Amino acid sequence: MTLGAIAQRMFNVDGQDVVCRFFSPEEDDGSYFCHYEIEWPEGVRSKRAGGVDGVQAVILAMQMAHTDFLVARNIDGRKIAWLNEQSLGLPIASIIRDWDRDNSF
Numbered sequence: 001m002t003l004g005a006i007a008q009r010m011f012n013v014d015g016q017d018v019v020c021r022f023f024s025p026e027e028d029d030g031s032y033f034c035h036y037e038i039e040w041p042e043g044v045r046s047k048r049a050g051g052v053d054g055v056q057a058v059i060l061a062m063q064m065a066h067t068d069f070l071v072a073r074n075i076d077g078r079k080i081a082w083l084n085e086q087s088l089g090l091p092i093a094s095i096i097r098d099w100d101r102d103n104s105f
Contacts, residue, residue, distance in 0.1 A: 006058075011069065011088065012081045016041050020065050025054035034061035038068060059091055066090035070099045 005021040012018070018039055025034040034057035037046040049064050051057035069088055072078040082088045087102035097103070 009082065009090075012079075012084075013041065013069075013072070014079050020069075022058060022061055022065075025051075025057040027054075032057040034058045036061045036065050038065060062091045063093050066092050066100070067096060070096065074099055 004023050006024050008019055008021040010017055010019050018041065020038045021036060023035045023037075025032045031050050031052065032054045033048045033050045034054070035046060035048045037044050045068075047061075047064060047068075049057055049060035051060050066088055069080050069090075070092075073080045080088070085102065086100075088100060089103065092100055092103055
């Protein structure tokens, strides 16, 4: 695992392994931010999610990463799986729950 990452998950994107890492939330002026990165075949993309505490920041970062993967699947037409399944096993925002109907999270 990369230094500072608190969790990571390997996905299969178009036949290639792609890792998604989540980093420890950090406090900044009363809010908390959790960085995450996805190592797409085209290169690493990093983003961050903010919350009122560290737990919310991590959950929101996981939802954002899930959304990134679903956009790549549903809009860009990429084939994305986790453990050879369509469900990606990450928290999902309720507004896009139908994009990953097999998700039990």
